[in-house]
Amino acid sequence: MNARGLIGALLWCLAALPVHAQGFAGLGTSAEGFAAPERGRALVFPQDHGPHPEYRVEWWYLTAVLTGADGRDYGVQWTLFRSALAPGESAGWDSRQVWMGHAGLTTAEAHFSAERFGRGGVGQAGVTAQPFVAWIDDWHMTSRAAPGEDALDVLEVAARGADFSYALELRAEGPLVLHGDRGYSEKSTEGQASYYYSQPFFSVTGSLDLPGGPVAVTGQGWLDREWFSQALGEDQAGWDWVSLSLDDGHRMMAAQVRGGSLFTAGTWITPDGTPTALPDGAVRFTPLQHTRINGRNVPTHWQIDWDEGGVAITTEPLNPQAWMDLSVSYWEGPLRFSGSHAGRGYLEMTGY
Numbered sequence: 001m002n003a004r005g006l007i008g009a010l011l012w013c014l015a016a017l018p019v020h021a022q023g024f025a026g027l028g029t030s031a032e033g034f035a036a037p038e039r040g041r042a043l044v045f046p047q048d049h050g051p052h053p054e055y056r057v058e059w060w061y062l063t064a065v066l067t068g069a070d071g072r073d074y075g076v077q078w079t080l081f082r083s084a085l086a087p088g089e090s091a092g093w094d095s096r097q098v099w100m101g102h103a104g105l106t107t108a109e110a111h112f113s114a115e116r117f118g119r120g121g122v123g124q125a126g127v128t129a130q131p132f133v134a135w136i137d138d139w140h141m142t143s144r145a146a147p148g149e150d151a152l153d154v155l156e157v158a159a160r161g162a163d164f165s166y167a168l169e170l171r172a173e174g175p176l177v178l179h180g181d182r183g184y185s186e187k188s189t190e191g192q193a194s195y196y197y198s199q200p201f202f203s204v205t206g207s208l209d210l211p212g213g214p215v216a217v218t219g220q221g222w223l224d225r226e227w228f229s230q231a232l233g234e235d236q237a238g239w240d241w242v243s244l245s246l247d248d249g250h251r252m253m254a255a256q257v258r259g260g261s262l263f264t265a266g267t268w269i270t271p272d273g274t275p276t277a278l279p280d281g282a283v284r285f286t287p288l289q290h291t292r293i294n295g296r297n298v299p300t301h302w303q304i305d306w307d308e309g310g311v312a313i314t315t316e317p318l319n320p321q322a323w324m325d326l327s328v329s330y331w332e333g334p335l336r337f338s339g340s341h342a343g344r345g346y347l348e349m350t351g352y
Contacts, residue, residue, distance in 0.1 A: 033086065033087055034054065034055055034056045034084070034087050034229035034230075035052075035054040035055050035087065035229060036193075036229055036230070037055075037184055037193045037194055037195050037227075037228055037229075038184070039181055039184045039193075040181075040182075040184070041183075041184070041195075042182070042183075043178060043182070043183045043195065043197060045150060045151075045176070046129050046130055046132065046150070046151045047129050048129075048195070048197075048225070049127075049129045049132050049151050049152060049225070050127055050128060050129025050130075050132070051082055051089075051097075051126070051127045051129075052195075052227045053082075053084060053087065053088050053089040053097055054087045054088060055084070055087075055227045055228060055229050056083065056084050056087075056228070056229040056230070057081070057082070057083055057084075057227065057228055057229065058081070058082040058226065058227035058228075059079060059080065059081045059082070059224070059225070059226055059227075060079065060080045060127065060134045060141060060223070060225060061077075061079045061223065061224040061225070061226070062076075062077065062078040062079070062141065062157060062170075062221060062222070062223045062224075063075070063076070063077050063221065063222050063243065063332075063334075063346040064076045064077075064168065064170075064202070064204050064219055064220065064221040064222070065219050065220055065221075065245070065334045065344040065345065065346065066204060066208075066217040066218065066219035067217065067218060067219055068208070068215040068216065068217050069215060069216040069217070070215060072107070072108065072215075073107075073108065073318050073334065073336075074105065074106065074107055074208060074215070074217055074219075074318075074334070075104070075105070075106035075318060075322075075333055075334030075346065076104065076105055076106075076166055076168065076208070077102065077103065077104035077105075077324075077332055077346075078101075078102075078103055078139070078141060078157050078159050079101065079102040079103075080099060080100075080101050080125070080127065080134045080135075080136060080139075080141070081099065081100040081101070081102070082097055082098070082099055082120075082127070083097075083098050083099075083100065084096055084097050084098070085097075085098070089120065089121070090121060091121050092121050092122060093119070093121065093122060094121065095119060095120035095121025095122070096120070097119075097120030097121065098117070098118070098119060098120065099117070099118040099119070099120060099124075099125035099126065099136050100115065100116070100117055100118075100136075100327070100328075101115065101116040101117075101118070101125070101136040101137075101139050101159070102114070102115055102324060102326060103115075103139065103159035103160070103161060103166075104322070104324060104332055104333075105161075105164045105166060105208060105210070106318055106319050106322050106333045106334055107210070107318070107319065108318055108319055109319070110319070111319055111321055111322045111323065111333065112161055112163060112164040112210075113161065113324045113325065113326060114159070114160070114161030114162065114164075115326045115327060116136045116137050116139060117136075118136045118137065124136065124137065125137070129151070130151070131143055131151070132145075132151035132152065138158075138160070139158065139159040139160070140156070140157070140158055141155055141156070141157045142155065142156045142157075143155060144156055144169075150172070150176065152172060152176070152199050152223065153171070153172045154169070154170065154171050154172070155169070155170040155202075155223075156168070156169055156170075157169075157170065157206075160209075163210075163211055164208070164209060164210055164211075165208075165209040166206060166207065166208045166209065167206050167207055168204055168205070168206030168207075168217075168221075169204070169205050169206055170202040170203070170204050170221050170223075171202065171203050172199055172201050172202055173201045173202070173203055174200070174201030174271070174272070174273045175201070175272075175273040176197055176198070176199055176273075177197060177198050177199070177200055177251075177267065177269055177273055177275050178196075178197045178275065179196040179197060179198065179253065179265075179267045179275070179277070180193075180196060180265065180267075180277055181277065183195050183196060183197050185226075185265065186263075186265065186280075187257055187263060187265070188257060188261070188263050189261065189263060189280070192228075192230050193228065194226050194227060194228035195226065195227050195228065196224070196225070196226045197224075197225050198222060198223060198224050198225065198243075198253065199222070199223040200222045200223075200243065200245070200251045200253070200269060201251070201273070202220060202221030202222065202223065203218075203219075203220065203221075204217070204218060204219045204220060204221045205217070205218050219344075220245050220344065222243045222245070222251075222346065224243075237258055237259045237351040238257075238258055238259075238330075238349070238350040238351015238352065239255055239256060239257045239258065239348075239349075239350055239351065240255065240256050240258070240285055240299075240302070240347070240348070240349045241253075241254070241255040241347070241348045241349075242254050242255070242302075242304065242315070242335075242345055242346065242347050242348075243345050243346050244313075244337060244341075244343055244344075244345040245343050245344055245345055246341045246342070246343040247341070247342050247343045248271075248341070249270075249271035250268070250269060250270060250271060250341075251268075251269035252266065252267070252268055252269065252306075252311070253266055253267045253269075254266035254267075254278070254283045254285075254304060254306070256283070256285045258351065263280055264278075264280055264281060264282065264283045264284075264285070265277075265278065265279075265280065265283075266278035266282065266283045266306065268306070268309055278306060278309075282306060282307075282308065283304065283305070283306050284303075284304070284305045284306075285302055285303075285304055286302065286303040286304075286305070287299030287301070287302060287303075288301040288302060288303055288314065289301035291320040291321065293320075293321060293323045293331070294323060294325065294329075296352050298323075298331055298349065298352050299349070300317050300320040300331070300347075301314070301315060301316060301317070301320075302314070302315045302347070303315075304337075310340055311340055311341060312339050312340045313337040313338065313339035313340060313341055313342075314337060314338060314339050315335045315336070315337045315345070315347065316335060316336050316337070316338075317333050317334070317335045317347065318333060318334045318335065318336070319333055322334075330348065330349060330350040330351075330352075331347070331348065331349040331350075331352065332346070332347070332348045332349075333346070333347060334346055334347075335347050
């Protein structure tokens with residue numbers, strides 16, 4: 001492809017992603033013609049591990065908190081986004097599906113990120129449910145599960161940027177978890193919602209390649225799956241989201257959606273995978289410290305409270321400068337937390 005063709009393809013991809021509209025990445029804009037999530041629709045596996053082209057936006061989102069053989073903390077992100085110009089899928093260059101990959105690697109001193117774009121229908125990027133593979137160029141998330149296991153029970157994940165790469169193996173040590181009302185996850189009082197489930201019980205082994213050399217790592221991983229057509233209300237600008245792995249084996253997802261009105265959601269997960277949905281208002285996020293990043297004041301240290309469950313924790317990022325300075329920019333990085341409970345997790349903040 002010549003330079004003009006490459007630039008044209010990039011602009012086509014960016015046009016397909018609603019980056020500049022209302023709400024973070026346009027997720028509050030109209031979704032006319034696309035399917036809308038419906039309460040009571042049962043999630044079905046392995047089919048729902050695959051793509052849903054009748055919905056406007058979808059992602060396969062992995063984060064991992066890791067410890068190196070050198071004793072240092074690390075964080076890794078691997079994400080594949082699907083965005084649709086129109087509902088449905090067509091073969092070849094008639095495809096209306098656009099794919100974007102994000103990869104991140106965080107150390108205490110540095111944050112690395114990389115981005116890829118791909119067109120659907122031509123083999124450059126996509127997802128298949130059986131066998132499960134998600135890919136864009138040479139980045140991939142590939143199932144190695146045995147017959148009879150869930151496709152996400154064992155995964156190989158790899159990505160690379162200009163100055164980093166990683167290769168990880170993930171093994172699930174617990175079940176899939178459905179958020180909200182059996183996978184129907186509300187985002188606002190106006191009715192915006194998504195289908196949302198996670199695999200929060202991965203053990204992780206693998207290696208990182210950094211400018212200083214390779215590092216063997218072990219740790220914990222969390223995979224989010226979500227699809228929707230209009231996730232935010234028109235007055236909502238972005239969200240703050242945490243995934244928390246407690247030292248006692250519990251897990252917790254919590255999020256707040258910011259804007260003219262504040263909406264919160266969460267899930268408390270027991271060590272055996274039993275979820276309890278936390279309704280709007282149950283969780284409180286209080287910023288404790290801001291960091292100046294690219295001309296923005298970003299809240300990088302938080303107090304998170306769930307009074308009914310006895311959760312009162314403070315978070316500390318591994319690297320306050322973990323900014324994904326990409327076409328759609330946001331903060332994403334690993335953290336440790338202490339207080340009523342201790343452990344490790346990941347923080348994502350959009351719309352700042």
